[in-house]
Amino acid sequence: MSGGRRAATRVADRGSATVWSAMAAGALCVVFSAVLALGQAVAARHRAGGAADLAALAAADLALRGQEDACDTARRVARAQHAELVGCSVRGEIAEVTARARFGPYAPAVRSRAGPPGAWPPPDRPPGE
Template identity: 40%
Template sequence: MTVARSSRQTAAERGGATVCLLAIGLVFVLVGMFGAALGAARCARHQARNAADFGALAGAGRVLDGVEGACARAAELVAANGGRMTGCRIDGLDLIVTARVRVEPLPGLTRDATATSRAGPARDTDG
């Protein structure tokens, strides 16, 4: 009678390791997806910063041409760096550019990374 009882216990416990292994695998997949989403968002933020920086630097050389000329040049460089210019204004001799980069960190989830940059002539800070 103990032999029959022992075989029933063994049959009831079969497959337990498979379920645990599947659960651990699912956790690894979810953690990997979360890491990939964070990496994509971080790359988009860097791309937006680069686009804004290059746009501001390029447009700052044309500030004396007026807002249209400076912002047109800035928009060219922002677009060349994978961004979309959402703002451009002149403050004295400085040009302030805002760039946006769209990112899809997870399927079906779309976000925008935005960065603003200022460029202009060097100033004497000892003054």
Template identity: 45%
Template sequence: MRTTERTDRAGGPDAGVATVWTAAAVAALVSVAALVFLLGAAMAARHRLEAAADLGALAAASHAAEGPARACERARWVAEHLSAVVLSCRWERSDALVEVGSASGGRPAWLPAPSARARAGPVGPAP
């Protein structure tokens, strides 16, 4: 004799709730991982720009005897080779002040453009 009763394998009104919770947990983990990746990329860009600013300011200071225009051109050359753009290069007394920004635009529009500043003095023997 055949029975026409349907057996519920899931076990009641909570059927499928584990799938929903698992999907929510996976979505949360992916969101956190994406945020950590974004913050890591931002920190790496900042460190790269700080290095470009430091080296650009040192290059400008080491070429200060050639004049401010030539020294700033040297800072631009250094920054360009480090994938950065010199935003400003100016002199305050005998110190070179260099500000660089990111040459690549691969960042979300809602993030501010990264930049870094450095200052370097004249190169030579101490008085």
């Protein structure tokens, strides 16, 4: 009698490994998609940060020529880094820029400031602001 019960149990369990394998594969696909999305977000942030840093350095280099020349140069540098310049301001020798880079569905904007050492805060801003 026990042999009949074992045979019935085996027949009822047939195909359950396929269901568990399909569920595990689906879960792995979800985790893999999340990791890819996080990777795209990090790559976009790094691209925007690099573009903002280089654009700020370029603008600070030309800060004494005026804001228009400095920001035009910063815009060209950001474009060369596959980013767009969102904001640019020059106060004295300090240049502050904001760059945005698109990578996939993400478009983070990063702000960067550059100038000679000891030049911050600018003369028109009190310390701590």
